[in-house]
Amino acid sequence: MRQVTASPSTVEQQDSRPPDIKTMRDSAHLLLAEDAELPVLDELDTFVLALRGHIQLLIPEVSQAAGREPKDSIPRYCALACIGEARNKLRLGADGTLPIRLSSARKLARVLNALCDHYENLSQYQGAGR
DSSP: OOOOOOOHHHHHHHHHSOOOHHHHHHHHHHHHSTTOOOOOHHHHHHHHHHHHHHHHHHHHHHHHHHHTSOTTOHHHHHHHHHHHHHHHHHTSOSOSOHHHHHHHHHHHHHHHHHHHHHHHHHHHHHHTTO
């Protein structure tokens, strides 16, 4: 039986695409908006998995962007602190009552939004030739 694998160029193309910040922000906004409708439990579980996935994709991107900043850079320091906070939020449990689960989901949404901010800020600095 022949084994099918992805060609190296396909993998490289996937890795070189920037993260979809708009989609990530839209996902976070669904829970953080003042007029947000509360999801039912099954929807919340699916939504939390998406938030976690976005965070896991964005952490290395922000880390890489921060790594290009000078060691004494304030944006670098803030981004690295946010990455630490994001990793802590990823450790939150996925069980409990609906209000507890909703609170955890909102924490994930807030940290995702913050990572998006750091990604955009660091990209802006690097694009300006700092």
